[in-house]
Amino acid sequence: RYGKYPLALLLVEAFYWFLTEPSDTLAPLQVVEAWLWHGITEMVWGADAVSLSQHNGWTTRIDFHHPSFPGTFDTVGLYVSDECAGVHEMIFLSTLILITDDVPQRDRLRAVAVGCALVFILNLARLVAFYPIALGGCLEAPNDPTCLNDMWAFHRQVYEWGFLVVLIGLWLAWFTWVGGPRRVKDRSMAGSDRWRITPRKAWAWSEHRPAWKQPVMGVALAAILFLTATAMVRNDPVALEARATAEMCAFSELVSQRCADAQNTWNDAIDGAWSVATLGLLSLAVSGLMFERPLPDGRWPSMVDEEERRAIQEAAREEE
Structure with missing residues (x-):
């Protein structure tokens, strides 16, 4: 019964790996996130703080601008890749929810929709946080390439384990909300599920x-x-x-x-x-x-x- 959890996660990991091995497989979503990232950053820090351009033929490149940033043009260039789109995290959370036993199908589908929306918002918030983190470091050490270390460290921590903790926390919160381990029923019976x-x-x-x-x-x-x-x-x-x-x-x-x-x-x-x-x-x-x-x-x-x-x-x- 419990072996299906790691097996299902391994299968969806393999599917995601196959899906995103070609670059820009999720390009439409990447473009949407880049556009929102640019719009929010521009709204908060001004039009001179950020610009949007193309990367590999798609409008997914974000350039931060400030006189304190290192380099000849005082810019920091980033782009929304497949991995930055948040789909990996959405698939992970959705899989955990969908294979949870003893929860009506309709409730699981609703939880997937809400969970994916939350992941999208959290991922967008992560992207928006890059500019103030980079700016804070470079105001302390203007034009020093190491002033971006805080931004890269934040990116690495979120990428390596931060999102995993958040996703498991979201699933545990939902699992507790729907009744947790107290939900016991005859698995041969459909109950309210159609x-x-x-x-x-x-x-x-x-x-x-x-x-x-x-x-x-x-x-x-x-x-x-x-x-x-x-x-x-x-x-x-x-x-x-x-x-x-x-x-x-x-x-x-x-x-x-x-x-x-x-x-x-x-x-x-x-x-x-x-x-x-x-x-x-x-x-x-x-x-x-x-x-x-x-x-x-x-x-x-x-x-x-x-x-x-x-x-x-x-x-x-x-x-x-």
Whole structure:
């Protein structure tokens, strides 16, 4: 029962890693956060304090401005990356909530919505805090590169363990609010829930389902996608030639348009392979889950064997 918590977190970590391996996978959200970050900073510290520009083709770069900042242009450049978007934290918290036992499905979905909103706000507050921290350090030591150490230390502490403590605290607070360990019920009964998504227990081929609905088909599709992703970087002659050229340019420290084109081609192949692999992981995850509604007697279909389930359904039809 309790082993599902680390297993679920490992699976979503793997999914997030596959999802964000190509850069700027979450670009629309990154742009929104950069725009809000810029707007709040500008509103609090003035239009001269911050500017918004592009990074890798997306409007996610933030530049802080103040005469005390180090460098020729008195600026500090930052940008909203995949990891800075807060999606990692949202997925982590949502997973903890969704796999919590003995809580109605509707309450869990509401908690996910509220939790994700709180994470978004906290993450935005973290970004907004960078400017005053950087400014405070550089006012004490103007034009000294080390004056930004406090800002980087804050970023590192939040990234490494700060958010983890906050997320676990949010989950514990919610778990206590909904009743905590005192919530005990018969897990075979649906209670007030009208539906749920639960891990699949039966993987055998069933003659009562069409072929495309068989769970093993999702696993087969995932395997095909994983093999396709591998072939995209190991068997594609264009990608392999681009890789060889890029490695030769890097080894010889050459800078040319040909080298840049080769590197871009190889990067595109890698990004495409990661995207296909992510779809494979998603197919595998979907195959491992099942959507179910309560039986007429209030029990979940996955909690009874197939013969008993069919008997209950037939008895209900006869009563109708």
